[in-house]
Amino acid sequence: MPSQTPERPGRFRRTALQPDEAQRILIERMSPLPEERVPLAEAWGRTLARSLTAPHPFPPFRRSAMDGYAVRAEDLRHATQEARVSLEVVESLPGGVAPTRSIGPGQASRIMTGGMMPEGADTVVMLEMTVSPATEDDALPVVTIGRSVPIGVNVADVGCEIQEGAEVLRAGQRIGAGESAILASCGNAEVGVRRRPRVGILSTGSELLDVSEPLEPAKIRNSNAPMLAAMVRESGADPVMLGQVPDDAPAARALIDAGLRECDLLLTSGGVSVGDYDVMVDVLSSPDVELLFNKIAMRPGSPTTAAVANGKTLVALSGNPGACFVGYHLFVAPALRVMLGQTPYAENRSFQAYLGAEFPKVNAYRRYIRAATDLKDGTVWVTPTGDDKSSLMTTIVNADCLIEIPPLKEGLAKGHLVTAWRL
Numbered sequence: 374m375p376s377q378t379p380e381r382p383g384r385f386r387r388t389a390l391q392p393d394e395a396q397r398i399l400i401e402r403m404s405p406l407p408e409e410r411v412p413l414a415e416a417w418g419r420t421l422a423r424s425l426t427a428p429h430p431f432p433p434f435r436r437s438a439m440d441g442y443a444v445r446a447e448d449l450r451h452a453t454q455e456a457r458v459s460l461e462v463v464e465s466l467p468g469g470v471a472p473t474r475s476i477g478p479g480q481a482s483r484i485m486t487g488g489m490m491p492e493g494a495d496t497v498v499m500l501e502m503t504v505s506p507a508t509e510d511d512a513l514p515v516v517t518i519g520r521s522v523p524i525g526v527n528v529a530d531v532g533c534e535i536q537e538g539a540e541v542l543r544a545g546q547r548i549g550a551g552e553s554a555i556l557a558s559c560g561n562a563e564v565g566v567r568r569r570p571r572v573g574i575l576s577t578g579s580e581l582l583d584v585s586e587p588l589e590p591a592k593i594r595n596s597n598a599p600m601l602a603a604m605v606r607e608s609g610a611d612p613v614m615l616g617q618v619p620d621d622a623p624a625a626r627a628l629i630d631a632g633l634r635e636c637d638l639l640l641t642s643g644g645v646s647v648g649d650y651d652v653m654v655d656v657l658s659s660p661d662v663e664l665l666f667n668k669i670a671m672r673p674g675s676p677t678t679a680a681v682a683n684g685k686t687l688v689a690l691s692g693n694p695g696a697c698f699v700g701y702h703l704f705v706a707p708a709l710r711v712m713l714g715q716t717p718y719a720e721n722r723s724f725q726a727y728l729g730a731e732f733p734k735v736n737a738y739r740r741y742i743r744a745a746t747d748l749k750d751g752t753v754w755v756t757p758t759g760d761d762k763s764s765l766m767t768t769i770v771n772a773d774c775l776i777e778i779p780p781l782k783e784g785l786a787k788g789h790l791v792t793a794w795r796l
């Protein structure tokens with residue numbers, strides 16, 4: 374057991390920071406990890422290390438948007454059902470075949486969707502618009518058309534989607550479906566991405582059993598470690614499971630030192646409050662540890678602590694599952710975004726919504742309530758997923774946002790406009 378010195382500064386005497394101030398202090402310590410190259414097929418979910426400038430226009434050639442005939446609109450200007458116009462078909466242009474003939478007056482080329490437009494043609498008439506609906510294997514030397522068409526229809530010009538030199542993707546963008554398509558079109562068989570942060574997860578608590586162990590009196594299974602690992606993955610980082618230590622400062626310190634060597638960021642849970650066996654308080658009061666903060670004017674997660682040791686950052690989250698969850702989203706998620714070369718907060722991360730249920734508690738602290746978002750009749754509602762007690766984990770399950778409730782002297786009625794943070 375650690376030596377019990379409850380009068381030690383740091384256990385009781387703490388200066389509470391506002392959440393945004395603590396976020397700022399932590400974020401200032403973070404910097405983007407180096408770039409590495411990965412095959413495009415493995416780049417999903419990774420973060421682009423540099424912006425992508427289009428090396429060529431897209432589409433790179435003028436192409437047809439329909440199966441039909443490439444024509445000169447001028448030739449069809451006076452065409453009607455009564456005065457049909459027949460054009461000589463000079464060649465057939467499936468996708469992938471470059472034209473060899475240019476289109477002169479009275480001529481057309483049969484062309485398929487994605488086919489390269491021949492010189493001289495400015496418009497594509499769909500197969501269905503020709504008089505005798507041609508079949509795919511039709512190779513008529515003549516096509517007859519009974520209507521005029523506006524110039525340029527069904528033709529995609531060079532660069533109409535992407536101009537050469539345009540910035541198409543920004544550094545820090547997470548690679549999803551659209552990003553993958555653009556990277557491929559621009560010839561990136563390999564992509565420069567930020568190295569995935571290795572995030573150590575260490576649980577403290579003599580009451581903790583491993584998930585595989587049967588229950589014993591006074592013990593519970595470690596649920597914070599798997600919960601943190603899930604959130605770390607959601608953040609685009611790799612969890613490194615460091616196991617659990619009993620409430621013993623030297624044992625915790627040894628595992629923390631090993632974790633700091635191996636990882637880019639270390640997360641611990643438990644032992645940060647004022648209890649006799651709150652081991653992280655003892656570990657972090659060591660003279661070689663630089664404390665960034667150890668109290669935040671918020672609920673849950675008020676004892677959330679951050680420090681720098683051995684040149685690496687450590688966030689000591691509360692042991693209470695609800696507080697651990699909120700502490701992760703408020704402090705760890707933005708820090709990991711910075712390590713991935715992203716802005717600390719996603720655009721549109723906070724939004725205004727109507728409170729879906731009365732919130733009767735008066736509170737001296739800023740609260741972050743686990744809640745679920747609903748769209749009803751064109752308005753956005755956020756409803757607490759249950760009791761916001763920090764010891765609860767069941768209210769994490771359906772939470773997709775945190776409602777921020779500033780310190781208030783009175784509770785809030787249902788329908789009150791509140792700020793919420795997307796998770």
Ligand SMILES: Nc1nc2c(c(=O)[nH]1)N[C@H]1C(S)=C(S)[C@@H](COP(=O)(O)OP(=O)(O)OC[C@H]3O[C@@H](n4cnc5c(N)ncnc54)[C@H](O)[C@@H]3O)O[C@H]1N2
Pocket residue numbers: 576577578580581593594595596597598642643644645646647648651673674675676690691692693694696763
């Ligand atoms: N006298 C006071 N007591 C407490 C205060 C206070 O200001 N004065 N703060 C309370 C608040 S608020 C919180 S939050 C908790 C913080 O507790 P710790 O971070 O020190 O965490 P522990 O004491 O280790 O554990 C708290 C609770 O969480 C359970 N736990 C811990 N680790 C895990 C885990 N890995 N998986 C699941 N559950 C875990 C643990 O068994 C305890 O029940 O302190 C209040 N006390």
Ligand code: MOO
Pocket residue numbers: 671672673674675676691693696763764
């Ligand atoms: O501040 Mo403690 O974090 O939940 O309730």
Ligand SMILES: [Mg+2]
Pocket residue numbers: 643644645646647648651692
């Ligand atoms: Mg405690």
